[in-house]
Amino acid sequence: MTARTELRRVDLRGSSPSTAELRAVLPRGGVDVNSVLHLVTPVVEAVRERGADAALEYSETFDRVRPDSVRVPAAELAKALDQLDPDVRAALEVSIERSRIVHEDQRRSETVTTVVPGGTVTEKWVPVERVGLYVPGGNAVYPSSVVMNVVPAQVAGVGSLVVASPPQADFGGLPHPTILAAAALLGVDEVWAVGGAQGVALLTYGGVDTDGAALEPVDMITGPGNIYVTAAKRLCRGAVGIDSEAGPTEIAILADHTADPVHVAADLISQAEHDVLAASVLVTTSVALADAVTREVAERTLTTKHSDRVATALAGEQSGIVLVDTVADGIRTVDAYAAEHLEIQTENASEVAGRIRSAGAVFVGPWSPVSLGDYCAGSNHVLPTAGCARHSSGLSVQTFLRGIHIVDYSRDALDGVAKHVVALANAEDLPAHGDAVRVRFESRS
Template sequence: MLNRTDLRGRVPRPAELRATLPRAEVDVDAALHQVRPVVDAVRDRGVEAVLEYTEQFDRVRPDTVRVPRAEIDKALADLDPAVRAALEEAIARARTVHADQRRQDTTTTVVDGGTVTERWVPVSRVGLYAPGGLAVYPSSVVMNVVPAQAAGVGSLVLCSPPQAEFGGLPHPTTLAAAALLDVDEVWAVGGAQAVALLAYGATDTDGTELDAVDMVTGPGNVYLTAAKRMLRGIIGIDSEAGPTEIAILADETADAGHVAADLISQAEHDTLAASVLVTTSEELADAVDVELQRRVETTKHTERVETALRGPQSGTVLVSTVEDGLKVVDAYAAEHLEIQTADARKDAARVTNAGAVFVGPYAPVSLGDYCAGSNHVLPTGGFARHSSGLSVQTFLRGIHVIDYSEDALRDIADKVVALADAEDLPAHGEAVQARFEGATR
């Protein structure tokens, strides 16, 4: 069922591997020309433009952009108790993990009388995005809000697309998740217009001020990603998220049913979702194909899953050894990487490029999506080679505080002057020398 690439006997260099391996092609630049008019209109005409585009794209026009607090409370009151319990457990586990990520301020004594302190200061106001397209994502609310709160962000606004089915409100489960997390500012807006509104702010139809934010985080479609790219600088962003992806490194000890189920679990997100198996065992690859065929026929989103699995972004890669397989998955730098080998823990420790690594048969990606305690907002498209997933650090800025006494500056003054002269920036040196001209203290 999956396309196959045979790399047995030869694993190319990383750059060639990246060009060979299956991956979704998403042209953000091509979406920019469609997004630019939306962003410009929101900048110039505010909520009026937001509601026009919302009506065009989401086929509904909310009375106000900001969701009334009563609707948020009602969504929580009406929430299925089983879903509430699951969300509460997911929140608790995420808080446990993210609490340990908070950095402490550190002061280094460089010399007597000279210190450098690194202070970690949270971003003041952040816009968090929860998608609302083919699926409902209360879990994304958890994954965005928890690290922001752990970092100490003082002001949060959650954006999620309005749903015609729910009278122009975001999905009620999304609203309920916001209530459980004590987020009371929710905007019913999605896509590029959401990013633009977060960047520029506006006045709502009832006169409420929708204040601009300093940073926007959270995944979305290519148009939301294009808006993030266009507005980067006016706002900070976490990343440019592409279609979701899973890679599984497996040997002959892996269970074909587990592997197939996990590949399908990512494929059901989107027709562009990538499901990649890297294996040393042709027998396992054959067995996985059989399992995929059987399971795809009975899964809920059969057509979506089958399209994703048969697409050029998905496939099986055959390798000679687990060592070669590790080279392949490091070059691929998957958003989600499962290791299902005979010595999974040891092999996982050797991975250098991945958004998140799932070790052994009892740590499927689905666990990380909801209740592992880890964050599921992760780098896609190979960005894990140089970027991290969402964490407390995303919402913190390191500020260096330099505190030198007169004697400490005097002791280093000649070296500052020497370096300033070497760079032909003599005024830099003079700024130091000015402190000691004629000084008799």
Template structure:
């Protein structure tokens, strides 16, 4: 079922050339900017009224208000299936344990006697957290966005999620319940590009209440939401420009083809443009995985979606000579999710430089990370793991330097400051120092 790319015959290409050869979704955010720009500008000018009109147009429902009443959140939590609640509580508990250990402490450096630099880690004040609601509903994304923000000390949180016609213009009840379970009391029924715009600009709700703009927006979404984040970056901070989800599996002959196939299918289930890539040293395993896909895919709920993803140009099998080449290939690919299903899997995983998250061995599937590993599942896509990491407590913190020098400490370095200022032809910089020491 998966198309093949055989890299065994010749020396492995260098990373830049490899990146052009490997399967990847062809997503160009620029192609939709012309559609998104009028939406963003309309919301900037007309606020809530424009956002509600776009909800009616795109979601086929017009909410009575943007902000969901607190009693509705509490009612959704009370009505939540107890098994789902227990699962969410497990996810929250484990995520809080991991993200709690990420919180950085202020650092004071004694540069010279009388001169210190303190790095303070200050949380963003107000953040908008987006929970998608398109082909699937993601209460897990509420957990993955809210927990690190809370651990960072963000004081004001709003969760935005698309209104749904089948739920009376409210976000999905499980989204509302997850927010309530996490202690978030501000949820907006708004989705897509208009959600990012309303979060950035704020507005006045239908009942006259203020919808305060945010300083930052995080969370995954479709290409239109991503385009809005790109347009508004600067006015607001963003976490990343997320593209279609992706999995790469690095496997040797000892891997279980059933596991590999099931894991490739699990990512393909997200979206027809999701990428599922197998990198293996074993042609026999590649064949066995194809056979397993042929057997397993027809038994899935979302068969057509999965089949489209697996047979698209973004998915495939890459055959390599040995694990050294396999590591080089997955490093060049820089997957959002990377599984290592080889002998000595941890040793191999520690050799990988580029991945959003690495799942080691046969009992750490990506699905575990999606929900209950404790790790975060909001991860870089499209090869961005070469330079960016996933959502974490650090996403919501800013390092601020406090510079404290005594008169004597400044006097000791004054000549060097004046010299460097003169070298850059900025004499007033030097005079700002010498003015403190009149001759």
């Protein structure tokens, strides 16, 4: 039986820590990507040199199965959708519909700025040509990640999409059938049975499938994965664009005496269910709430399905309860933590949420749990982790768009600014830059 779980406590009451001190003392786990680079580098290099052959060999080693081909046959996608549980299909359809509603509103329009008469700068948004969308395997099946990756890419206008997901020995070397069904439901007809570092490398460099068909490389890779996937994304970055280096999932909850300890405990456990490295952090002004949540977590961990995994995550250094004096102190604390998912369960939760500056996504009040965002809120659940919400955003339509400036000046418009271009070019000791403007106005016989 799983031992009773007790979250460790960090007591910040009566102190005024700096931002640096907060970052140092708050619960934080994470993974050291550098520690596995030496293992991942040979995998990436082998796939770069030998393509699909190498990727399939590594699948046999790591996934215990060698698919007949990398690309999943169209008939298997259709079969998976046809056999999908009707309740799961209905839930996926709602998730897709709501996700499209939100992401459609993220579309950007072309902007034309008239700087001077005859001189314009236009910013147009062009989608990435081809994108690889990674959907992990491992402890769980993630059809929701198919939705979260595919919908914004489609709304952005990406013309060529490939979903890559690890082959499963239990399904004859195909990705999990629910993953295939979700892809089919979204109209994605190209799915690769490849995962891990070898999957990232094959998406980056491409290759030739077992039937001689080309596996075209992509321009960008998005989607979360384990430490080996993250390391491969780091190694391939530059040859291909990436969304982020995703770490273990995390939740922070800012709560006061009004919060329901049952809700708080259930939400902390829900994130701990993902992975033994998942982080669950409660920041609260109420010792009574902290005590009640501690009791609820201990009891509920014993009965939840993945109790060992949950208990390990909650007992880890990445999880805990942080006591603060005021809600304002709590806001400073969660901003310093910069959680992937942040719940606000306080009085005036909407007002408090409006004061948050650093979070991947904010969930307001008792009826907006993170689980809602994972599936059916319409928001995206591919979010920055490990404090990266201080400077980065989650996956969105913008992820798949490139802004291009189009500069269009007439002769008179250039003439009006020519002397300033020359002056700045000379100040930077780049006289040829100035000459490139000057020669346009010199008379030539």
